[in-house]
Amino acid sequence: MRRRSTLEWANATPQRRQEKLESVTAERMADIFFTIHAEGVDEPVYISETVERTMNPTFRHIDWSACGPGVTRLGHLILRFWVKSAKVTSWRQLLEIQLSLTSLQYLGKNLEQYHHALPQNAVIFHSTDGVYTIFPSLVSYVPPPIAPSTRKTTGTRLLSTSSFDALLRLSKLDDSIQDALVTRNKIASDLEDLLQTNHAALTDRDKVPEAEDRLKTIDYASKTVQKQLDKARKQQDEKRDLLRSRRDLMAADSKHGKLRAEEMRAQRPELQHCRDDLVTRKRAITAQRRRICEDLQRIYPISPLPAAKKSLEFTIRGLPLPDDDWETRDPPPPPLDTLDKDTLAAATLGNVAHMVLLLAFYLHQPLPYPPDPRGSNSTIEDPISLLKTSTVAATKQTDDPANEKRLRTYPLFSKGVPRFRYEYGLFLLNKNIQILLESAYGVRVVDVRQTLPNLKYLLYIATAGEGELPARKAGGVRGLLRGAVVPLGVQRGGSEESVGSAVSALLFGEGKGEGRSRDAVESLRRTMGEADGKGKGKRG
Template identity: 25%
Template sequence: MNTNANHALTSACGLLQLIIRIWRVEPKSTPVALLEWDVDFRAMRYLCKKMSVAQSLFPAGTLLFAARDGYYTAPDIAARVHCEEEPAIKPNVSTVQRKSYDFIKAVGLLEKHREICRVQDQIAKLVETIQEKLAKDGPLMEKTRLKGERQSRTIQLQARLQACSTHVERARHELDALSDRASAKRTAIQTYGQRLRDNVLLYEQLSTELTTTRALLKYTNEDVQRLERRRLSTMRLIYPIEQASTISSIFTICDTRLPNSMFADCKPEVVATALGYTCHLANMIAYYLRVPVKFPMVAMCSRSYVIDPLAIDPSQSTYPLYAKGQDVARYEYGVFLLNKNIEQLLISQGLSVIDIRNTLPNLRWLLDTIKDRQCRADR
């Protein structure tokens, strides 16, 4: 704060010295002297004519004296300021000139300071009253504050409770739905369990029946096989295959000679009859052995024939087993198909063919093997 003392200096008066005292006055306390200065006006140093020139060059707390011819201060302060020449004041620049207070203004300032102190005292009393009021009504206000907070907390908890209740209700509905589904599944499981138990009992009954049926089927198959062997033995007696008395390499069937696929020097009708017997005997053996031959045979005595299902032309799939009035190649191919059927019968019984052209020897070997197996089974 800059403090200026305002005094009028004139050369006419005899006032050359002045004592300046600055006091600090506080409410309810004794005034305290801050500064006492014995001023000798003869030692004052001139500064300038206008205060606007050098007002910003003084440090805080500088005392200036305003006279008619200008402003004065202490020599040491004037030496630091250096305001020998006054610069020209710029136009349109507002300047503020601060002068020292006179006695009347100082007394007015002191009254304002005292009024400010009184206001501060009133404010302090008001603050003290408010604090006493707060101290007195503090518990009630704290309770009111706590009540507001608890009401807010209660509203929040009620909202959460409502949300939880909605969630619990939804979960209860879902639980009821799941319970219904579980009950339905439990009923279905019980139903299927009862069905399973019934099926287990039925399975046990059927297993027993199946065991009995298998045993019966086994005995029946054995009887059938035994009967088939007997029938084959009977067929062996019906169609006896013997070795010719004159030529050992030729066999006869029902006393009818049948060479081994070489019929050049034989009578066609005799050969046709022997092939018919052979065709019928092979058919009966296939029937009793339950072997489906690849090439079906039709036995018609001396006019028998064989069918080739793999023939390209269905109209040419029949091959005769007689040579009269037939193509020799087709006749020989028919005999070949008959021999293939006999080979298939041998393979079905686990026998191998040495020469497929030996029609009657192969057939007799098959019958002898079946008879031997029958004899071993009867034992």
Template identity: 35%
Template sequence: MSAPAPSSSRPLLLPQNRRLRHLRGLSLRNLSFARPRGQTIDDAAINMSPSKLETLRETSRLHHTHSSENLQLRPQAGRRRRSTGLAGASPLSRQRQLEITVEAKVADVFFTLHCLGDEDPVYISEVGERATNFNFRSFELSEWEPFITRSPQVTVKVWADRYQKWQLLLEEEIDLRFLSFLGELQNIHFPPNSLIFHLIDGVYAYGLKGKIPPPKRGPSLPTSSYNALMKLATLDNSVQDALATQEKLAAQINDILERETVNELPEAQDKLKLATKYVSQQRRTLAAAQKRRDELKASIQARREAIKLGRDLQEKAARDVENAREKLPGCREALDRTNVDIRGQRRRICEDLTKIFPITPVPSGEPLAFSICGVRLPNTAYGPSSLSRSSSSSSSSPAPGEDELSAALGLVAALAFALEHYLGVPLPYEIRRFGSRSTVRDDISMLPDQQREFPLYLPRGGSSAQYRFDYAWFLLNKDVERLCNSQGLRVVDIRHTLPNLKYLLYVCSAGSDEVPERKKGGVRGLWAGRIPGRHGMAALSVDETSSSAGGSRRGSGDSEALGAKQGDELKRVLGGANGNAARGRDGVTGAGAVFGLPFDETETKMTLRTKGLREHVGR
């Protein structure tokens, strides 16, 4: 970083006002290691001068004397210098000579500033490397003591590194009041080892005369008065006296303290208090660490126990897994067989439902027009009156009446309710079966609780009743759509109620395998418990420790004995009933006539499934 450039072409500081605090930088020009050549104070110089006294007066400072080794003979008159001494030399010699010349001119240089003859420097500059002209970094000396910053005199020592050895090159005692203002550094010839001083108002040098332009004429400006300056000087002197007094008092206090006997008791007491405080703090820290250690030990012990328990559980689980692996193929086979059986039973049930609720095309041959159990049900269109619109759309066949429509919807509701349980599909809208007075409940929509149930029959009440009927039919169709979706069927139009049901039953009952038979037990097992005196006979024939209603465990000896006795009693009762109540083929015969069965037990063979297909849909 070079020294600051001059701020103006004229000096702003008066010579008597220049102080060391105004110095901002220093430069060195034309580095030279030659001794200064001046007049020597010896007899030869005195003899050659016109007047010895004048020569002594002119020689105001000491000069280095020349030894015989450094004396050079003057060139003889008429003898010319030759500049072609290296003309015939080799390139290596030229390079070596050039290096010697450069080494003789350049060096590493730094300077130090000393004040009032003090050996310790107040500032040490950085080292300038291998050059002849040096611009050192700027610095600030205003932070030093007042006796340094107010001093106009400074000693500059320049140190150079030649041949790997630092030596004092130049030592100058400079008085800033006698510096010459240069203004700028251009077009100025500096002698060897010239020092240039950068002050706050410009560039100064010692021994060089600069050209200062005459001052510009301008209006005089008001300045501080003499009284103000005197007050400022007085205040400054007072501050300096106060600082000196402070230093003097500090020195006196230090002397008094050194002479007095030191009382070590208070200091020892303070040290004891401090040590006691640290001991108590360390004890608390130790107690906290011990508590933490105990907690960690308990935690580690609990973790070890938990790890041990977990390992035991893992070993037990591994043993269970090994045991389960042996049973896994059998369980998979059982699961596959169960799935196949469930599928077969569902096929059988769907075939039975197809026979119980036959869905057949109407005799008129209209497309997508079907009837259930011989009751015709048109496809809905969701208008102001589904019945009237259905009649207008099919002019070739008469529209069904209200009772016929209600009966058909009741049959559809019963079929959907049965499929819900047998297929294990929860319906979004609950169906309540009451024959031709069935209803559908909507618990999803935002409706009042008393209006959530919608009728599947044509009520009387005007347009609002008709709307509730249409909405109930819509909910029933949504339930049918849910049943179809559960079997992977895509419903094209939910308004086709009977076509969608027929398609669903067709798909559920389809299959290449043989339909399984119904489980044995059936109606006989169901109606056996309703025979008068049945429980009494069973109770008399079974031991008191067993179940009175045949509740013994299946496969046990009591169960087999009770079953044999019940079978014999049932055959005897049924045989007596057949002999006493025999009737013609056109009426109800056999046990059905006695107990109110709607079929002839002797000719009709029906079984009722008592286990399997126990899926129940929780609502």
């Protein structure tokens, strides 16, 4: 009959076979460790590590350096092996061997030289000189063959072994070594006891440097805080002295104020008279400004355009001046370039520039962009900013003061000048009107591009007021001069003509070259001075 084989494993998967092998070997695997016991000692002198799940365990080498001569000199030891498996859940003693070190059997330098089977539960000892074991029965034991010695002997001379004296000296030397080891261990134990006894004192001694360092740190911090405190006290004393001086000054000022208040109470009637006089003079100045603005309004009449399609279209002395916002109007009016350039420059913009200059003089409001009325060649200056030019040559010319003044002067006429300079000059003129309205009367301008409407509004506000307009003082323009007053009827001939020409230049800006308003005033002063001298001579 055919022998029964592993038929159930024939078609099994590798996983099934692996599980089967693991289940078979798991029943035989066990965890094992051993202990070494000495006679007269209850506790084991050595406990090995635990080797898990094995049938042929191998343990680490034993280090006997921690044991004394009472253990290392023993010739008899007891080995006990403890196991635990899947079936046995608790540790149980498997084997106990009464080991006599003199009965160990030498197997060879290593196990490769031993070719016989070892009995069950055999214990093999690996030493420095070879492998040893102990057999329960030595019947089947055959010692390993001894390799022939390669050392050749010459002759039949025998070598002597160690003598009794040499062995005795070795024994004494071993006793001395063991005594030295015992003494060393005792000294180490005594030192350890001494250290444990003086542990608190040693700890305190180690803490002394730390305490000294901490004390130095605290001392340094204390000195630093003391310096800061001295500085703060010094600053406090200085502030107290300063406050004391301020209190003295405040007391002196209060005393002086009281004295001044008493003087003012004594002079109250006179101060009231001065206050009334100031109010009267302010009203008189306002009335005179109203009268002057009325005269300017009659000299330069600004009236609506008769055939205007828009309400804010005016003429000055009968000549129209379109606004600067013609690009945004629908339908747009004719641009400034399509009008008569001479009429626009000489009769219109020149009149507006002259009128703005006179208003700034009479209203005592400085203009940031002073105009220079010259009729058809009127200009305006911008001392604040300078327009950037695209050419390098024009940029280099700004280093010269004369060229810089020429670049800062913008024309109020469009004939023969760049378009952008003319438009910028017109913008500066409109800004002057806006500044007069906002500075003198605090009126906000809605659209700065409306030249004549804004100027008409300025005159309307300047001439508004209660009461009748004051009459012109006797002497006419001489009332505005600081020179000597000349009686009426003194000027004759050329003097009257000179005065008339000066007044005309002052009011209307006539003249060429240096014939400006301030030059007209100086000419008028000189003429009045000559007339005054002639009058005195005649009276004399």
